[in-house]
Amino acid sequence: MTDTLNVVTVLGATRNFFKVGHYTLRRLATDAPQLTLRLAIPEAHLAGRAVSDIDVQLRDWNPAVPASLAEALAGTDTMLMVPPIDRRVDIGGMYLRAAQKAGVRQIVCLGIQFAQGQGAMADEAAELERLLEKFGIAYDLVQLPMFLENILYQCQSIAETGMFTFPVDADQPFSYISCDDAAELFVRKILAPDTVDLSSTLMSHHTQATCAQWAAVLQEVSGRPITFARQADEHFVTSLAKYGMRRPAAEQVLGLWEQISSEGDAAATRAAEQLLGRPTTDLQSWTTARACCFGPAFTSCPHPHPPKQHMFGAA
Template sequence: MTDSPQVVTVLGATRNFFKVGHYTLRRLAADAPQLTLRLAIPEARIAGRAVSDIDVQLRNWEPADPVSLAEALTGTDTMLMVPPIDRRVDIGGMYLRAAQKAGVQQIVCLGIQFAPEQCAMADEVATLEALLEKSGIAFDLVQLPMFLENILYQCKSIAEAGSFTFPVDADRPFSYLSCDDAADLFCRKILSPDSVDLSGNLMSHHAQATCAQWASALSQVCGRPITFARQTDEHFVASLAKYGMRRDAAAQVLGLWERIGAEGDAPATRAAELLLGRPSTGLEAWTRAHACCFGTEFTSCPHPHPPTQHMFGPA
């Protein structure tokens, strides 16, 4: 901890600030008050309302203006890099050029669970990894599975219709992790960069789950039946497209689910648990802890939720 950087910046391209970046800033504020924390995101003042109760610098930048991004990163020692799904390589490359100009020393970058040629998104992640290697900046590209928090996009459906949906069969196992556990891992890396390695292993809960199991867990915490129905591929793509995500990017997200359905998800590991020094959070425990997210009062729930304006801006 003696080598902790002075400035840690969470960098994102969208206003979808409620998952790992949010949890990481909160953990750092509590565990490392000596650090200067920064959120660099378009419309930063809007996203910053979610962390208005902690000391976080807000730096706005314009996606069409790389100079504004370099200015937003000025003074940053460590960057938590959250690449967007849409235009991952182009925007990720812009991140790295700005990081080089700003003198960033360390990057923790979010990756996915699959290898090149397993799905289209994995190919893009691999291309971005090559850019990270060429940047000359020390980095960890973290293999991450589905976040449990992804279901929070469906709070309204669960509360009002008693149902949720993903483009996968009910009994198909998937690997997962909670955003809070991911943030804990990131914080350990940020505070002790030489002793924590987040590369090379999937950072997941030690066991997989299915949507059928999730429906059962939701039914228990809600005290009423919650059902799961497989979402059609076209409906899934259309649901993302209506919020402005380009169709080919939406197809990449679908490709993750298609890979899980056809070949299985990347196997769960105990790598996260070993690094955390404690058990990671299981699906049932997480669902119990978030019971307030799935009732009619979910809009006033204290947990972080997706912003009213969806994560994807205009195409």
């Protein structure tokens, strides 16, 4: 398909452009320089600063004007679709209508680790998959666990107070993957869609971890005390609301953690490792390589970090 594939577009609804979309564009720029790369995102000139050193088309669009999205997608062959947490089905439907109008031939869509009946977000993810089937565009809905990069929202807290928090017990195991590993999987699918299946099972590192283990690694790499404290559920929800996330969406995120606490996370697999042909990045290696993210100089470290206005902005 690489002989006919021309335009790959990363589609997002907010300026939260430091995770999988960012890494995917960078990998494509290196691995497939013959492709035209595009970032379609509101206020694209702001998010585009993160990839200003590679050749990426920036396409702005207005969430209040759906036709502007179809224009931004015009000519796209493959779309990396990052559905927002807030109004996932409504906005995902808008994405798909625009993709159909623009003639998109393939979609790689980010999903979550839980199935319908395992929480509100899982129910919405299942409904979005039904929409994907309805529109008839070839797609992979990729089951993904927590991104290790999620801790980067807490760099300031770790640097200033030596503490990070999530609404889960310290010894509760969770599955995870790094955004760079996920991006490499996406790139393989984009370049060889007929030989790569990302829909069949969870794409994760092959073992789980706990926040207590993460605290120990952070302490080791930073050389100072780092602790983990379980965040109260209401504090978690209100902290997301402070950044503009509507309460129903914040409660969906909380619901993921509640599912992990009550039923356990989706079991880790070796599927990603097998597809990549190499070990996936483990939590200790990832954290060690990013030790600079968790100290006083985190604002100037070279790794991608959340923009000041990120995923919590209104979609």
